[in-house]
Amino acid sequence: MSKNIPSIPAILAATIGILQFFTFSFAQEARIDVDLAANGRLVATIRGKFSSPAEPKTTSEMWFLDDIAGVKDLFRRRSSVAIYDPWGYLIANQVFNGTVRVHGDIIGGFRYSIDLAPLGPASAPAHTSWADASGGVLMLDDLLPQSIGRKSQITLKLPTDWKAFAAESEIAPSVYAVDNVERSVFYIGPKLRSQRVQGGDTPLDLALSGEWLFTDAEAANMAGSIFDSYSRQFGQLTTAPRRVFVGKFPVPTRIGAWEADTRGRSVTILSADMPFKAQSIQRLHEQLRHELFHLWLPNGVNLGGNYDWFYEGFAQYAALKTGVATNQIRFDDMLSTLAQAYNIDRIQPERRSLIEASMLRFSGGNTTVYARGMLVAFLIDITLMRSAKGKASVESLIREICIKYPIDGPRVDGNAAILTIMRNRKELGPVIDRYITGREAIEWQTDLDAAGIQAIGDAPLTKLSVKSAPTGRQKEILDKLGYNNWRKLTGNLK
Structure with a gap:
């Protein structure tokens, strides 16, 4: 034929x-x-x-x-x-x-x-087809x-x-x-190194190109651990294999720069290496935490429209919590990142709702999608833990969305579907009305108090820290956020 x-x-x-x-x-x-x-x-x-x-x-x-x-x-x-x-x-x-x-x-x-x-x-190059003598990406x-x-x-x-x-x-x-041609990606080259890093119902394979300060085995262990963690949190993906490619930029760029694209069942990460091995490992872990999340959202569900605020902002937040849970970053690092997002949102010359920012993501709304989206994920997490006494969280919300709108189900508008699920939890109404569909500035003092966290200083210099003497309920929420995770990991090593 x-x-x-x-x-x-x-x-x-x-x-x-x-x-x-x-x-x-x-x-x-x-x-x-x-x-x-x-x-x-x-x-x-x-x-x-x-x-x-x-x-x-x-x-x-x-x-x-x-x-x-x-x-x-x-x-x-x-x-x-x-x-x-x-x-x-x-x-x-x-x-x-x-x-x-x-x-x-x-x-x-x-x-x-x-x-x-x-x-x-x-x-x-992370989002479009290219090729040179070292190899390439065909989208x-x-x-x-x-x-x-x-x-x-x-x-x-x-x-x-x-x-x-x-x-x-x-x-x-x-x-x-x-x-699906729209989501199909091929990685080609003379020196691709690949291996299976995760078996089970959903195979995960990793390919690397170029030389890195981390080893192939270290990269595979990181990818497998994060993928397994997300599978337990958000539910199993379909049995079709997933592929992760980590390669060097084909054009000159600054040290430590990276760009990624998760499309269908393929994760493309292009990066410049870091000066030292510890930094290189930490950067790859950060990249994998963010991009592997996208195998679930938006690529594991059949949702359409511009709901970037959810799958990008919540990916940022999930990556932070997973970083703390795996002891790759400190809880203080998580608070510092959230404070930075708050400061960024506060100084925006034109504040937009998350719905509006998603529609204008590549024409001025990208910063809001990431910064405000991550803050909203954090506020929703605290609100759910506070109202359900620790029995609900942002992870359970994401899991419900992934289960209700699987990739092989009918196509549904993403914003409508997600907001419907959120509004079924009445306690999330104010967050939706003020920050997702509304343009109000983030006011988080009540939420921070509930979690035993305090904000120090005004934007753009606001910093977050844990209160010196949190109550028992505050300690429970702090523990769910990962505050005591390092103690748990240390205890497991004894």
Whole structure:
């Protein structure tokens, strides 16, 4: 059923790899050739078809993704775009951006090239496809047309010294079944090192590229421990395997910088190493705590819309609590981070509700999503523990959401679903009305008092500390937050 592809243009040589794509259920086929051009840059030449004249399909529109995670103008790396009807006649031949859609009675095929040189800014390679001599990341969503369909079968052919790493099911050697093109990611390169780090019902595999101050075994142990902790807190994921990739930035960046993207069942972490091993281990643990959370939210549920405030803000908070629980950070570090978020929220020139900030995340609302979102998670945690006498917490709230809206369930608006569950707990009403749907400044003195925590100083210099003589009830909440965790760990070592 594969389509015969003509030879690549003369300017391309030294084939780096071949990626073939076709969907039996929709009579769709495509092939991506990744080649080294004369100027040393990697270029993907993409050809494909939607249907044949004998099997007509009603595909009458074709367009491309042009903006993702704040990375704009993806059309600039596409060239020689040609769109054909099912009989091979040219419909359009142009370079067009994401606002332009090609129309035809029936669109049968396409051909174009994509320059895979890493895009700027430095954060872009974690969210878009790229490749160089050291390897690369192929994200099908920005490589293939948006009208290509959802389920696919991909055959990946690479040189003998290159490897591929993906969350997709390998149904035959180098042949992968893709359930969702939009969320499919392939990691390729000559020096990928991979291993299984977690078995059980949901396998977890880790791949690393490049040299790091931490060992592969240390990275695997961290990933497995955090994944197991989240599984116990939020519930088991589906049995399909999850993949984590940790690699170096393909562009120059500052020491310690990192950027990540969790898409479907794939976690992409690009990072620069730290000066010392202890710092390197701590940074990787921080990265894994945050990104592995995203395998549950938003990628483990079938929720739509802009509810970034929840899955980003609550990821920040979950990462803090897990850091304390695993003794990677001190309780004082957690309080310092919360105080910093409070100070940031207080000095915002234009305060937005979390709902509004999520809609404007990549055009000015990102800081609010993270800082205010994390603060709201903290306030909700204290409120639930206080009202339920320790029998409810932010973890039980997240678990209920994950169970009620599984990835294989019907699509539901994220904001509506989450707020409905929250409003079932009447004690959360003020938090919702004031900070999630409302724009009020965070007023947390009552909540801090309940937890035995005090705020010292005014924003932007506010600091948090534990009260010198907390009551018995305050001690219970402090213990749930992780205040005495270091004592528990020390006791276990005796």
